Amino acid sequence: VKIDHVKKVFNVRGNEVVALNGVDLEIKENEFVCVVGPSGCGKSTLLNIIAGLDVPSSGNVLLDGNPIDGPGTERGVVFQQYALFPWLTVEKNIAFGLKLRGMKREDVQKETAKYLDIVGLSSFAKSYPKELSGGMKQRVAIARAYAVNPEVLLMDEPFGALDAQTRTQLQSELLQTWEREQKTCFFITHDVEEAIILAQRVVIMSARPGRIKEIVEVNIPYP
Numbered sequence: 001v002k003i004d005h006v007k008k009v010f011n012v013r014g015n016e017v018v019a020l021n022g023v024d025l026e027i028k029e030n031e032f033v034c035v036v037g038p039s040g041c042g043k044s045t046l047l048n049i050i051a052g053l054d055v056p057s058s059g060n061v062l063l064d065g066n067p068i069d070g071p072g073t074e075r076g077v078v079f080q081q082y083a084l085f086p087w088l089t090v091e092k093n094i095a096f097g098l099k100l101r102g103m104k105r106e107d108v109q110k111e112t113a114k115y116l117d118i119v120g121l122s123s124f125a126k127s128y129p130k131e132l133s134g135g136m137k138q139r140v141a142i143a144r145a146y147a148v149n150p151e152v153l154l155m156d157e158p159f160g161a162l163d164a165q166t167r168t169q170l171q172s173e174l175l176q177t178w179e180r181e182q183k184t185c186f187f188i189t190h191d192v193e194e195a196i197i198l199a200q201r202v203v204i205m206s207a208r209p210g211r212i213k214e215i216v217e218v219n220i221p222y223p
C-alpha cells in the first residue's frame with residue numbers, strides 16, 4: 001500500500017477540520033504495521049481512506065500500484081465494535097463474504113470450517129453473535145475478514161472494547177494467525193504496548209496537524 005501526500009479536510013458546520021495533513025507511508029507486502037497516536041490525530045481517517053470508505057481531499061493511495069476506488073474484497077476490515085450481522089449465525093457471518101465472491105457451496109463450507117477452527121470457535125458455529133462474549137465476537141470478525149483471503153487486513157482498534165486479559169489472548173492469537181497466513185496488516189491502536197507487541201513497524205502520528213511524527217522499527221522476536 002502506497003500512501004502519497006494524503007490530505008483530508010472535513011467541513012464541519014462551515015469550519016475546516018484538517019484530519020490528515022500530508023501523510024506519506026509505504027506498507028510492504030506481509031508487513032505488520034501499527035499506527036499509534038492521540039485521539040483525533042487521524043488514525044481512523046487514514047484507515048478509512050485505505051479501506052475505500054472515505055476519499056482523500058488530495059493525494060493518492062495505491063494498492064499494488066492501482067488507485068483505490070471504493071471498498072474491495074482485497075481489503076478486509078475489522079472494527080472495534082465487531083460489526084457482525086446479528087441475524088446470522090457465526091458460520092453464516094463468516095460464509096457471507098465467501099458466498100458474495102461466488103465461491104462454490106462445498107468450498108464455502110470448507111473455508112468457513114477452517115477459519116472457525118483457527119479462531120477456536122468450531123463449537124459455536126450455530127450460535128448467534130448475541131450469545132458470544134466480546135472476545136469471541138471479535139474472533140468471529142477476524143475470522144470473517146481472513147476468510148475472504150484479502151491482500152491487506154485493516155484493523156481499527158479491534159481489541160479496544162475488550163478487557164485486558166482477553167486483549168492479551170487475542171493479540172497472541174492474531175500474531176499466530178498472521179504468521180501462518182502471511183498477510184499485510186495495518187492495525188490502529190492507542191495502546192503503545194499493544195503496538196510494540198504486534199508490529200514490525202510502529203507509525204507514530206501527532207494530533208496537530210494529522211501527520212506522521214516518526215516511524216519506529218520494532219525488533220522484538222515473535223513468540
Ligand code: ADP
Nearest residue numbers: 010012017019038039040041042043044045046
Ligand atoms: P483518530 O482515529 O486518530 O482518533 P480520526 O481520524 O477519527 O482520529 O479524526 C481526525 C480528525 O478528523 C478529528 O478532528 C475528527 O474530529 C475529524 N473527523 C473525523 N471524521 C470526521 C467526519 N466524518 N466529519 C467531520 N470531522 C471528522
Ligand code: ADP
Nearest residue numbers: 119120121122133134135136137162163165166
Ligand atoms: P470477554 O471478551 O467477555 O472478556 P472471553 O472471550 O474471555 O470474554 O470469554 C468469556 C467466556 O467465554 C469464558 O468463560 C471463556 O472461557 C469462554 N470462551 C471464550 N472463547 C472460547 C472458546 N473459543 N471456546 C469456548 N469457550 C470460550
